[in-house]
Amino acid sequence: MPIIRDPSRPESCAGPIKRRARRILRNVDRVVLTGTSSDGNFVTIPVEVEAAGAGLVAVRLPNDSFPVDSIKVCLCAHQHGNGYESFKQVVIYGDAEIRGREVRIRPGNVLVSTRPPGILGDFKSGSESSRRSKTNLAKWGREPVSMDLLDRAFGTK
Amino acid sequence: MAELKLPEWVLDSIGAYTTGELTTAAKSGYPSTFPVAVAFDRATGQLVTTTSAGFPAKVSNIRRNSRVGLFLGYEVSSADRGAGAVHIQGQAAIEDDSFEMNLMSLARYPSLTEIQPGLKRRMRNPLWRKLYQGYMTRIIITIRPERVLAWRDPKCRDEPEVFNCQ
Numbered sequence: 001m002p003i004i005r006d007p008s009r010p011e012s013c014a015g016p017i018k019r020r021a022r023r024i025l026r027n028v029d030r031v032v033l034t035g036t037s038s039d040g041n042f043v044t045i046p047v048e049v050e051a052a053g054a055g056l057v058a059v060r061l062p063n064d065s066f067p068v069d070s071i072k073v074c075l076c077a078h079q080h081g082n083g084y085e086s087f088k089q090v091v092i093y094g095d096a097e098i099r100g101r102e103v104r105i106r107p108g109n110v111l112v113s114t115r116p117p118g119i120l121g122d123f124k125s126g127s128e129s130s131r132r133s134k135t136n137l138a139k140w141g142r143e144p145v146s147m148d149l150l151d152r153a154f155g156t157k
Numbered sequence: 158m159a160e161l162k163l164p165e166w167v168l169d170s171i172g173a174y175t176t177g178e179l180t181t182a183a184k185s186g187y188p189s190t191f192p193v194a195v196a197f198d199r200a201t202g203q204l205v206t207t208t209s210a211g212f213p214a215k216v217s218n219i220r221r222n223s224r225v226g227l228f229l230g231y232e233v234s235s236a237d238r239g240a241g242a243v244h245i246q247g248q249a250a251i252e253d254d255s256f257e258m259n260l261m262s263l264a265r266y267p268s269l270t271e272i273q274p275g276l277k278r279r280m281r282n283p284l285w286r287k288l289y290q291g292y293m294t295r296i297i298i299t300i301r302p303e304r305v306l307a308w309r310d311p312k313c314r315d316e317p318e319v320f321n322c323q
Contacts, residue, residue, distance in 0.1 A: 030192075030231050032178050032190060032228055034178075034180045034188040034190045034226065034228075035188065036188055040224060041224065041226065041246040041304065042180040042182075042188050042224070042225070042226030042246065043226070043244065043306075044178055044180055044190060044226055044228040044244055045228075045244075045313055046228075046230060046242070046312065046313055062312055062313045062314045063313060063314055063315065063316060064316075065316050065317065072186055072187045072188065073187070073188065074180065074187055074188045074189055074190045075190075076178055076190040076191060076192065078192045080176060080192070080231075085275060087192070089191075089192060091189070091190065091191060093183070093185065093187040093189070108187070109185075118275065119275070119279070122275055122276060122279055122285075123288070125292060126285070126288040126289045126291075126292055127288060128211070129209045129211040129212070129289075129291050129292035130211070130288060130289070130290060130291030130292060131211070131291070132209070132210075132211030132212065132291070133209060133210040133211035133290075133291030133292070133294050134211075134291055135211075136210050136211060136213060137210055137291075137294065142210075142256070143256075144210070144256065144290050144291055144293075144294040145256045145257055145259075145260050145290065145293050145294045145295075146257065147286065147287065147290060149257050149260060149261075150260075150280075150286045150289075150290060150293060151283070151286065153260065153261075153264075154277070154280035154281060154286055155280075155281065155283065155286065
């Protein structure tokens, strides 16, 4: 398998992965790697994390078939408890070097989000989503779904 | 829209999962993959997911480039077990003309609305409904598969079988 290089790679994307994100990355039960094939389609495959450092993540592909044509990849590590009641996830955008089944990723942007279980998680999701929705809907000149419909759908009316 | 022309085991695998990893094309040129709750409408051959109006990054990406990927192979609930893994390459469409219609049409996909076990119970309380008004303002994303890569092994240790859906 050749090493994939892309001369158009932006230099500014390199950035360290903080300790919290590295801990999630090592401990979640699901990690997938996505690249783009030569026809422009996305290819996603589950991988195993072999090492997670601040400036480099090494993962292992499950087979020899990962036909990507760009070094730009996205690593998504997540774990859900009891449906979506709780979750932790780390998404890393980075540049990959592939040798056989070994993939080394130099991280660019790293996104971390978590949701605790139970009432705390529901409160966190609800308040954050409402705040962001209100801002976006105002920007778009739109109204949220009506309280009357929510009452009819979920209430006891 | 019609049922996908795929082998039964592949259709069963698509329908078996309630969570998938959706990839859209980020503005930066990188693929952007996030876990989503997903439902398979077997009669129309489409997959359905949603996002809150508060987190519209997927929607912006799809409006710029409708090409998406959806990987199904993560066992969140016991109902997910026993299936292979499937990677769907296809085109996505956004439905956000009426948030009220979107909320009503989601009743057809219980896997999307009942995936958080405590939420339905809490939504009986009017204060929680007020808190969740923004969260329930959902944008629907429908995915029309064009090509499917399927593994009988959910860990993908074998080579995929490739199927064209068109």
